[in-house]
Amino acid sequence: MVTRNDQTDHAPPLGQDLAPHAWRLSGRIVAGVGQILLWIITGLGRLLKPVTARITAGLYGASRRPAPRGPGGTALYEAPGPAGPLPRWIGAWREFTESWLFAPLTGVAMTLAALAELAPHDESPVSVAGAFAVAVTLPLVWRREFLRPMAAVVLAAYAASLLTGQLLLVTTTAAALFTLHSLARHLPRPSTGMLAVGGVVTIAVVYLAGDGLDPLPWYAAVLVLLAAIGLGDARRVVETAERTNAEVRERNTETLTRLSVVQREQTVMRERARIARELHDVVAHSVSMIAVQAETAPYTMDDLSKEAAQGYAEIAHTAREALVEMRRLLSVLRADAGSEPESAPQPRLERLPELIDQHRGAGGHVDMTVQGEVRGLSTTVELSAYRIVQEALTNARRHAPGAHVRVELAYLNDRLAVRVRDDGAAAPTMVLDPTGGAGGHGLVGMEERATMLGGRFAAGPADSGGFVVEAELPFAREENPRS
Incomplete structure (x- = not known):
């Protein structure tokens, strides 16, 4: 019997066991009521969405989406017309509500409204009711800061005004x-639950001890x-979810931006390695000729002094070392083994008619015009011009099949101008896929070839429709015509 009394004395009070459960239950009830109200509001919004969309379109104007840009910054289509009359006023109102002036003005307005509501009840502002109002x-003037x-x-x-039996004012109730x-908007969920419990308890006390809420059930x-x-x-909860989604979108955007930069850098490196392989044949041929001529000079020249023979030997030795170093450099720059053998002869502008015939044989329509005095250029300039025309024709077949293409070459005083234009509609993939597909040079490759020579490159939709590729490749004035 004594043992049972001791256990009874040490048992926790019943209220202590129920308090945590009541606290959790109150928070869930508040959240449930809020969620039900949000469902009702969301359902009404969906039902009224067509009507609100028309009203919004009339007030704000048509939706404005930024037009995608081509490589040269040219828009692929025209942007919509001007916006409606309300956006600038709404923007000004948002700036006003976010400023320090909004809270004081609304607080003062609520105070004046409460005092004005007392006037029909013969209550003076200098009274107990006025003081409570x-x-x-x-x-509310300081609700943002404190x-x-x-x-x-x-x-x-x-609560004191209700307990003392003051008038139930609409303004003070709204406040x-x-x-x-x-x-509830700024407090965490547990604190919100305690706030709801405290509010319900206060209402119960007011109904039991006063008559301030008697007009309301x-x-x-x-x-x-x-x-x-x-x-x-x-x-x-909604604001927290929006902030989380905004942070996720920002992180995804940063990741995509970094991936795009890395992809472009890799594309540039691949194209540079491809150009290096092509130029290897050109430079290796010239250096090999230097080495051969330097080695054969002592056998083809009579009365050659010992110093001159030694000089030719040094030239041949240096040329051979240069060939070895070029091969080492090429092995470092190689991006993908097995593409375009090093020993393949590199094309020059004299092979452009063959390229034109190939395009016509694939069902394309192309015309070529040459302006200015045709002259022999360096192999690097002619190779770059040939590759630019080749890739432009490939893009025309891929993105504008059946379009008429015009190839223009202009020999100017200090540069070669290349222009390839088709009259078909340029597909967005011309801009979104700068590499031109697997194995192709693409816009990046053409730009690299032009900038490598110190020239200029531009590509994008033409003003009158179609797609245009333009490049200017400078060359030295002292180049002699090729025999």
């Missing part, structure tokens, strides 16, 4: 509900209280 509404102290003053003054909504007061707190909590 000011105490409930005026602290939310929790402001809320404590507002809610305490409102109290707005304060509860703001607290008790269930209506509880429902309005839970609705204000629930909407604030739901708004906090």
